[in-house]
Amino acid sequence: AAGQWVAPPRIDATNAVAKDGDTIEGLKVDGEDWPDLRLMMIDAEETSRNSHAISRHPEVADWTDAQYNASGYKLKADAAKVALQTLIDTNGIDFIELNPHQDITGAFDDRVDAFGRYIGLVYGGGECFNAAMVENGHADVYLYQDGAFHAPEMALKDFFSYEGVHSDSIETAATLLSAYDASA
Numbered sequence: 001a002a003g004q005w006v007a008p009p010r011i012d013a014t015n016a017v018a019k020d021g022d023t024i025e026g027l028k029v030d031g032e033d034w035p036d037l038r039l040m041m042i043d044a045e046e047t048s049r050n051s052h053a054i055s056r057h058p059e060v061a062d063w064t065d066a067q068y069n070a071s072g073y074k075l076k077a078d079a080a081k082v083a084l085q086t087l088i089d090t091n092g093i094d095f096i097e098l099n100p101h102q103d104i105t106g107a108f109d110d111r112v113d114a115f116g117r118y119i120g121l122v123y124g125g126g127e128c129f130n131a132a133m134v135e136n137g138h139a140d141v142y143l144y145q146d147g148a149f150h151a152p153e154m155a156l157k158d159f160f161s162y163e164g165v166h167s168d169s170i171e172t173a174a175t176l177l178s179a180y181d182a183s184a
Contacts, residue, residue: 004097004098004100005095005096005097005098006029006095006096006097006098007094007095007096008094008095010029010030011027011028011029011093011094011095011096012027012028012029012031013026013027013028013088013092013093014028015027015028016088016093017085017088018081018082018084018085018088019036019081020044020046020047020077020080020081020084021044021045021047021077021079021080021081021083021084021133021138021139022038022039022042022043022044022080022084022133022139023036023037023038023039023117024036024037024039024084024088024093024122025037027093034118035112035116035117035118036115036116036117036118037096037117037118037119037120037122038113038115038117038118038119038120039084039120039121039122039129039130039133039139040099040119040120040121040130041121041130041141041142041143042130042133042134042139042140042141042142043056043139043140043141043142044076044077044080044081044084044133044138044139044140045073045074045076045077045080046073046077047074047077047078047081048065048068048069048074049063049065049068049069053068053073056073057073060073076138079138080133080138080139083133083136083138084129084133084138087124087127087129087132087133088124088129090125091124091125091126091127091129092124092125093122093123093124094123094124094125095122095123095124096118096120096121096122096123097120097121097122097123098111098118098119098120099111099119099120
């Protein structure tokens with residue numbers, strides 16, 4: 001109901017696992033089992049043919065479960081789950097930032113989704129897992145209700161996972177970039 005950050009030593013991620021490409025289960029906070037944690041602002045493919053898979057890809061409505069399980073969507077979902085698990089295993093979970101959006105009364109209004117999962121950003125090893133999943137092609141940016149429940153300061157231009165060289169980075173230069181402006 002209050003606060004935005006969950007930080008060490010409150011987090012016990014010993015049993016944390018990727019339930020799929022955008023949900024973590026098995027967390028404990030303050031010694032208590034926590035509900036699943038849905039990574040906000042992203043959406044990964046579904047591991048099964050369900051209503052969300054159908055909303056993402058209407059053609060799967062007429063498929064059997066076996067057809068879905070043999071599809072590229074399922075392969076991509078499985079790869080996303082493995083990628084999220086790798087982030088958890090490699091970096092650990094250092095911080096969780098619950099959705100900071102507040103309604104007009106100041107109450108946090110989107111901390112728990114319709115499935116009872118907490119909603120937030122997850123950080124470990126200096127990376128934002130949410131952004132890393134997008135940057136590495138395992139998830140799409142997803143703004144629930146077109147971002148109506150995201151704080152305005154969470155602009156997509158600030159949604160990045162790490163600092164440093166990446167496979168898409170340009171070569172390091174001796175010149176320091178002190179300002180940059182882009183439009184469109």
